Amino acid sequence: MLKGMGSAGVAGVAGMFSVSVAAAEGPEDEPITMLEKGRKMALARKLSRTEQFDALLEVANEKGYEFSWDLEKLDAARVEAGDFRRELVAYNFETDENRRAAIVIGRDLDTEAVELAQLDFETYGDDGVFQKTERYEAATEVEATQLGKPTTDSGVSHTTIEPDPESVTALAQQDVGTTDWTDFPDYLNISYCSGCYWATNKTCRLLCSTVGAFACGALGVTVVGAVSCVTFVKAVCYVANYVSGCGDDLGATICKHPLIDVCPDDASGNIIDVDIPYF
Numbered sequence: 001m002l003k004g005m006g007s008a009g010v011a012g013v014a015g016m017f018s019v020s021v022a023a024a025e026g027p028e029d030e031p032i033t034m035l036e037k038g039r040k041m042a043l044a045r046k047l048s049r050t051e052q053f054d055a056l057l058e059v060a061n062e063k064g065y066e067f068s069w070d071l072e073k074l075d076a077a078r079v080e081a082g083d084f085r086r087e088l089v090a091y092n093f094e095t096d097e098n099r100r101a102a103i104v105i106g107r108d109l110d111t112e113a114v115e116l117a118q119l120d121f122e123t124y125g126d127d128g129v130f131q132k133t134e135r136y137e138a139a140t141e142v143e144a145t146q147l148g149k150p151t152t153d154s155g156v157s158h159t160t161i162e163p164d165p166e167s168v169t170a171l172a173q174q175d176v177g178t179t180d181w182t183d184f185p186d187y188l189n190i191s192y193c194s195g196c197y198w199a200t201n202k203t204c205r206l207l208c209s210t211v212g213a214f215a216c217g218a219l220g221v222t223v224v225g226a227v228s229c230v231t232f233v234k235a236v237c238y239v240a241n242y243v244s245g246c247g248d249d250l251g252a253t254i255c256k257h258p259l260i261d262v263c264p265d266d267a268s269g270n271i272i273d274v275d276i277p278y279f
Contacts, residue, residue, distance in 0.1 A: 031081035052117035085109035167228035193263035196255035204246035208237035
């Protein structure tokens, strides 16, 4: 099954991580910190007391999902990258093998205002290939996130996200530096080769075991839209499962792909011969 790397799978892939500084230059201090044990549970409890969590849990309950409080059902992260400072939690539901479901709540690390509140139901084929996400998004305390992404005006909105190769091309071509948000670090911008390698590696090492909303919320690339980010993340995780590694070859396969094409031929790593279904 290609869609999921459980905790053991992620640990195994992380152990194989080897990316050159030239290929994946980023901050000296890792901007994404995965929270564990007591820190994870404390943040999860705190964010579960928000009205956004209640609204999304109600939707999940109506669809037959119940959340059980267990550390293994939680993912939590803190992101500190320039002016982009966020902490977020994914509350993962029990599902059958062809689905994945989670509520994701994220808040500004400084103001503590909720700026991300999404419920994702992901569907996969019998071959493990991602097919679509049914996303429910609750209105938040802010009109836009730190990255300038507008939030839902009121209530809970619903959208369907399907893999879209053209959106990934647009993602790679967008220059985040032209937006109003001026301190977007280069290593979080996949329109740069180093940023693409960095995002590919971090997705592989840390973010393939949960829903796209959590991965995109941690990476910060939600600034360019949900469809493009989810497609990018699923492509990375597909190739990572195929080759069982997070190194330069993975980065080269994604970032040199004609659809993204942000890296020169001599960038580190060899392109893996794999048909990426989302591209």
